[in-house]
Amino acid sequence: MSSVTIRNAGKKYGALAVLHDIDFEIRDQEFVVLVGPSGCGKSTLLRMIAGLESISSGEVLIGDRVINNVPPKDRDIAMVFQNYALYPHMSVFDNMSFSLRLRRLPKEEIDKKVREAADILNLDKYLERSPRQLSGGQRQRVAMGRALVRDAEVFLFDEPLSNLDAKLRVVMRTEIKALHQRLRTTSVYVTHDQIEAMTMADRIVVMNAGRIEQIGTPLELYDTPANLFVADFIGSPSMNFIPGRLHQENGQTHVVCDDGTRIAVPSPDGAADGQQVVLGIRPEHLQVSDGADGYEARVDVIEPTGPNIQIYAEMAGVPICSVLSDRRELRPGERVRMSFQPENTHLFDAESGRRI
Template structure:
């Protein structure tokens, strides 16, 4: 096991810069997820850690050793790819043992490591099969087994679940997390799926346009996003954003929405200067039905019951807003309702800079 340090790393392709001064410190044994939209630079960063891409500027260290000029095979890392990358003419056992054979490991060591990995991943009955005889989930387990037998300092995962169906993805992300808890090996995992990031990571690195927007524990990012991008990217369904103008009053403040009519409550803790153009953020689960008749008027547009909860799209403050209710309400399209934002879970952002406003 080893720590990984990415220090002020830039990446250029010709004159085009795709990574800008990236700083990430990953502790020994930590599971860190790099997440962001396509093109944000997360896979490029992972490939630079693996040694598959050159570093234009800055340093990457693994276990305290700078690896900028170290060949991939000498970095003591193991990578699991999106497309499995299994040899079709080799059995499961042969695929898992291949790297050890290249390293000229003794046969008893190979058998021991392959057997141990197969036991961990539930592949014991499949060792004599070929990849074509396996399901997608089984192939991904073999790819992970091939990485495990190397006993590396760091595991690198490049969107390993994106080729699987939805149900299998849920199962496999649980298995990967259990695997990490058992092996305690440092892991860096790339995905564009923020649900994977939230459920698997010890810490998340949110990236956009080659920049690191925020690093933190999953619930810290969810509850305290630094800016509009992180607030909108983390969480499903995403946070509702309502543009308006901050106004102060005797009890704290309010946001007057762009429709010029709707008043949205703001607690004093969020601060803000009178007249500032802001974006009012509230998550769907933090909107409640008003029992007193006081609140923000809204009109039901679409009702989507899922069983455990009901998602409702409403027209509020001149735009469509999503609300989620765990209680059973009978909503009808066109129905008028009054909604109360939970003032303990509101977010206020400066419209010009996109940054979170704090008192």
């Protein structure tokens, strides 16, 4: 097992640059998730690590070995794809053992490795079945088992759960995380689903337009997003954003919203009076007030989810979302007051998008 180091890596297709100076390290035994919207370059980066895409600039290392020009078969990596890529005419056993048979390992060793992997993945009852006799989740386990038997230094996952239904995705992401905790193989996982990223990763790399926006643990990204993009992308429902300008007077700081609403916030370091800002509030920190405190809002839509109620409303002239844990009776069109603690707010510079 080894670390994976990306040093100022770039990728171009002719004159079109799709990755720009990507630079970070995936530590030995770490589970790192690359996340971002479609087209941000996360799958291209994964394929560069795998050797399926050439590297236009910079270096990729596994351990201390530069692998820019090393063929994929010699990189000691195992990859699980979005489509299971199983041979339909082969049994589960033959699919899982295929790479070992190509390497001409002894029959007894192949049998041992496949059965050990099947036991880990709860596939021991299905080794004689064909892929068409399996569910989607079982097929994905076979694809994982095919990677597992190789004893690779690095596992690469390219959106492996995107073809599964919502309930099965939850089950499979738990199984993949449990598998990593058991094997401790260095793993790189690509997804556009930020919930997958939050629940599975040791660290998350947030990408946008071929660049890294922020790297950190799931809670670091959630609690202290570096910019508006990360704040909006991480979290479901997304953070609420209210534009305005800073007003500082008598030691007090307010954000004066476009409709004139004044919202008290902690005094930020290095911010200027009159600076255009964006105020961010997580939906769970925005609550319906029982008293006269808070800010007036008009309820537009109510969405019960079971454990919570999501309230979509208009406050300070902009649409906002509030997640309530109590089951209070509200109606569309009703006027309420929304309150939150100033310490739960986030401030971003309106021009650069950077956190203040």
